[in-house]
Amino acid sequence: MGVDRDQYSGGATSPSRGGNAVIEPDGVPLTLRSARWYEGTSRDNFIHRSWMKRGVPDDVFSGRPMIGICNSASELTPCNQHLDTIAEHVKRGIWESGGVPLEFPVMSLGETLVQPTTMLLRNLMAMDVEESLRANPLDGVVLLSGCDKTTPAMVMGAASVDIPAIMLTGGPMLTGRRNGVPLGSATDMWRMSEDVRAGRMEVEEFIGAESIMTRSAGHCNPMGTASTMAAMVEALGLTLPDSASIPAPDTRRLRLAHLTGRRIVQMVREDLRPSAVLTRAAFENAIRVLAAIGGSSNAVIHLLAMAGRVGVDLELDDFDRLGSHLPLLANLMPAGQYLMEDFFEAGGVPAVMAELDRLLDGDARAVTGKPIRDHWAGRRSWNRDVISTVDEPFANDAGLAVLRGNLCPSGAVVKPSAASPNLLVHRGPAVVFDDIESFKAQIDDPDLEVTAESVLVLRGCGPRGYPGMPEVGNMPLPVKLLEAGVTDMVRISDARMSGTAFGTTVLHTAPESSVGGPLALVRTGDIIELDVPRRTLNVLLDDDELARRRADWQESPPAFDRGWYRLYIDHVLQADRGCDMDFLSGPAGPW
Numbered sequence: 012m013g014v015d016r017d018q019y020s021g022g023a024t025s026p027s028r029g030g031n032a033v034i035e036p037d038g039v040p041l042t043l044r045s046a047r048w049y050e051g052t053s054r055d056n057f058i059h060r061s062w063m064k065r066g067v068p069d070d071v072f073s074g075r076p077m078i079g080i081c082n083s084a085s086e087l088t089p090c091n092q093h094l095d096t097i098a099e100h101v102k103r104g105i106w107e108s109g110g111v112p113l114e115f116p117v118m119s120l121g122e123t124l125v126q127p128t129t130m131l132l133r134n135l136m137a138m139d140v141e142e143s144l145r146a147n148p149l150d151g152v153v154l155l156s157g158c159d160k161t162t163p164a165m166v167m168g169a170a171s172v173d174i175p176a177i178m179l180t181g182g183p184m185l186t187g188r189r190n191g192v193p194l195g196s197a198t199d200m201w202r203m204s205e206d207v208r209a210g211r212m213e214v215e216e217f218i219g220a221e222s223i224m225t226r227s228a229g230h231c232n233p234m235g236t237a238s239t240m241a242a243m244v245e246a247l248g249l250t251l252p253d254s255a256s257i258p259a260p261d262t263r264r265l266r267l268a269h270l271t272g273r274r275i276v277q278m279v280r281e282d283l284r285p286s287a288v289l290t291r292a293a294f295e296n297a298i299r300v301l302a303a304i305g306g307s308s309n310a311v312i313h314l315l316a317m318a319g320r321v322g323v324d325l326e327l328d329d330f331d332r333l334g335s336h337l338p339l340l341a342n343l344m345p346a347g348q349y350l351m352e353d354f355f356e357a358g359g360v361p362a363v364m365a366e367l368d369r370l371l372d373g374d375a376r377a378v379t380g381k382p383i384r385d386h387w388a389g390r391r392s393w394n395r396d397v398i399s400t401v402d403e404p405f406a407n408d409a410g411l412a413v414l415r416g417n418l419c420p421s422g423a424v425v426k427p428s429a430a431s432p433n434l435l436v437h438r439g440p441a442v443v444f445d446d447i448e449s450f451k452a453q454i455d456d457p458d459l460e461v462t463a464e465s466v467l468v469l470r471g472c473g474p475r476g477y478p479g480m481p482e483v484g485n486m487p488l489p490v491k492l493l494e495a496g497v498t499d500m501v502r503i504s505d506a507r508m509s510g511t512a513f514g515t516t517v518l519h520t521a522p523e524s525s526v527g528g529p530l531a532l533v534r535t536g537d538i539i540e541l542d543v544p545r546r547t548l549n550v551l552l553d554d555d556e557l558a559r560r561r562a563d564w565q566e567s568p569p570a571f572d573r574g575w576y577r578l579y580i581d582h583v584l585q586a587d588r589g590c591d592m593d594f595l596s597g598p599a600g601p602w
Contacts, residue, residue, distance in 0.1 A: 041280060044174065044601060045077040048148035059148065067111075076110040076279040078272075079152040081140060081169075083161045085119035090158035090230035090237060093259055094181055100265045101153050101179065104272020110151075110279070112272070117143060120160045122237070130507065131479025133160040133167075133316075134583070134592050135575055140168025145601055149174065151279040153271055157181030157230045157259075159510070162240040163313035166249065167591070170285045170320040171599045175278040177378045178249045179271045180241040182259035183351035184229035194224045195233040195344035197511035201485070208455075209493035229259025232351045233344035236510035239306035240313060245360045245386075246300040247293045248377030249285070252386040256359035258352050274378065281380055286598065289321045292372040295333055296383070299370055302334035302410030303363050305346035305428045307510025308518055309482075311411060315589030319596045327422045327587045331413035331546065338404030339428050340366055342397050345513040346428040347405060349397050357397035361390040366401050414517065416549040417557065418503070418529050418539070421521035421587045423548055430515040431499040435543040437515075439464040439501065441550070443535045446471035447483050447506075455490045463497045466539045470530045472506035473523025474583045474590045475569075478576060484508035484518045501541055503548070505530055505586070517541065517548060519586040525567065526585075532560040 048059040049072040060072050080101055084094035102112040118136045120129040144152055154165040157180055169176040187194045203220060206212035230237035241255035251271055257264045294314060301310050311330055318325035340363055342348050364371060365387040373384030392398035399405055409428040427435060442465045444450035450469055453459055461467075467486050474480045485508040488500055502516045505523040522528035529550070533539070538551040550557075569580045582592045 041282060043074070043076060043150045043279070045148035045150050071111050076150040076276055077148055078105045078110045078112050078275050078279070079144065079147065079149040080112055080114040080155065081143070081152050081165060082114055082116055082155045083119040083157070083165065084116070084155070085121065087124055088119040088121035088158050088161070089123060089225075090121070091119055091156070091161060091181055093228035094155045094157065097179065097181065097265065097268045098155060100268035101155070101272040104269040104274075105276055108273045108276035110276035113149065115143060115147075117165075120158060120164070122159045127477060128479040128481035129160045130481065130590070131477075131576070131579060133164045134579065134590075134595065136160065136164035137167035137171075138595070140165050141171045141599075144169060144172040144174060151175035151275045153275050154178040155181070157237060159230075159236040159240065159309070162237070162244060163317060166244060166317050167320050170289055170317060171595065172601050173284045173286050173598065174601050175275065175283055176249075176285050177251075177271055177275050177278060178244050178254070179268055180244070180250070180254055182229050182257050182261070182264050183232040183238055184225060185227040185258055185260060186232060186350050186352045187223045187226040189220055189223050193350055194220065195350055195511065196224050196231040197235060197509060198233040198344045198513070200224065201509075201512050205487065205493060208487065208490050227258070227260045231511055233511045234305055234307070234341065234346070234351070236307040236309040238351050239301070239304070239310050239510055242300060242304055242306060242360050243297050243310055243314060246297040246364065248288045248375060248383045248386070250378065252361050253355070253359050256351055256355035258355060278378060278380070283378065283380055286321050287376055288378060289317065289323065290375060291323050291325075292375040293383075294318050294323055294325050295329070296364075296371045296375060298330055298333045299337055299367055300360065300363060301330075302337040303339065303367055304341040305339050305343060305409060308411055308424050308426050309507055309510050311424055312507070312519065312586055312590050315587075316591040317589075319589055319591055320598065322598045327413055330411050330424070334410030335412050336408050337370070337410050338401060339406040339409035340399050340401065340404055342399065342405050345511055346409070346426075353394070353397050357394035358390055358392045361387040362392045362398050365390045366392065366398070412543050412546060414543070414546050414548040416547045417552075418533070418548045418550050419520040420529065421585060423503075423517050423520040425515070425517045425543055427543060429513040430543075434499060434501050434515040434541075436541065437466070437501050438538060438540045439466045441466050441468045441533050441535055441537045441539050443468045443470070443533055447481070450486060454487060457491055459489060461489050461492065463492060463500060465500065466541070467500055467502045468530065468533055468539070469502070469504035469506060470524035470533075472504055473525055473528070474585060475580050476505070476523055476525025478570065478580050478583070480505075480507050480586065480590060482507050482509045482512075484516050485512035485514050501539075503530070503539065520548075521585045521587045523585065527561070527564060527566065529557065531564055532557055
């Protein structure tokens, strides 16, 4: 008679003469990776056991899976401050199922504080996770993340080691309200900031919204990058259902933490690794969900990097091919009206995936060990104002669009659902800024020659050039145009933008200007033509003129010549390849 592995939380364990082993429900022994450290009578085995005992029983080292809890909690990462509490509930589930929880810290990246940009450090955090897992006697790991870059960094590191891994994100913050009106953290900040610059809001009123906007633990509550990446790992099958949307303070997240602790022990017994979950089918599912939720453009870079770590041949054009024609089902800021607390109550990611059922590969395997269709079986939207049907969506063809042309031969992205429809086809003269410092110094100059028809061009902000590709692509509009009532302009850069931001912004132009990409050749006054329906972005110059300008272009020396900065500059890949390090692509394994 078979045994349901998901109901098996027991601890029939036994050491074997050939090495530590866990007796599986079906009687098949599994040699644990941690046995290399703990099994035997050598001096090294003595050291490993003795230094780790410190009050735990001897049988802890006899066949019990050693489960790491990779915790990115930090008081410098506000979105992740509460992960220590979540870790305690994960531990309960691990002990209960016969495992041994071992919590350890890794580098943490606070999006709101880190300078010059957390993107500079995403790959370093991924290396921290990878080497911490590889170096220690761990049989599986629970990844606790939350803020923007902590989620992809942890997935990248764990995928490279490929021991059983499951993620639990920290959840979005509760909704803050100002004068009874919901505030989207960051999204409404961008709007209010522009209102102050345009003279429509007093500075005191703006500052007064600070404490209202962030009223609880958790990450940003629009469908920004943190919420998007939480949704992506759920869509990929790397989490238990509802991980992406349960609000951070909700006790149901603690329950999910307990269940996650139980599940990782079973995953070790089943030898269920990230490489079995992060398949081509899983990434295609994630791209389709990304479109349906109106997710952050930053997800493109992170998904490309994550796919690269497991050897899945994901390309930039896949995002357009698979997602651009799909409808917007989630009415969430910045593309819509509601926030993540509403999204959870309406059904969350499982409800969206249920609506997309016929478009998804339900056979893709999830960390539950079952087909991912089980995550959305029987689920539906409880609020059609928040999660719509495919037949009656909030918008059609809302996925990210990938552009090509003489300004971006390796591609660029734009988010039509967050753009102004009248600007998706536009022709206008360029106003060029060589770096973000120049932009800040000039944008509000009353003598700046700029009109609503102009195209703001920002360069020097790509992966190598900044370095780190900061979130400055949603450039503030010139104050004189704001005062005249202009609310949007076409903006083009080799930078990124916050997932909470909005506007007609063309991002990630590749190759970047600092390595000689065509953006480096544009001059103020050149006519730029954007045509999103046709997927083109061009400067209206002939090839001969571009060649003449290229002959005059000179590469600037690196801005930094030491430490991680220099290693990053020398080895980072371009945006169309995920901005990972060139020496980290491809699967590696636990060694």
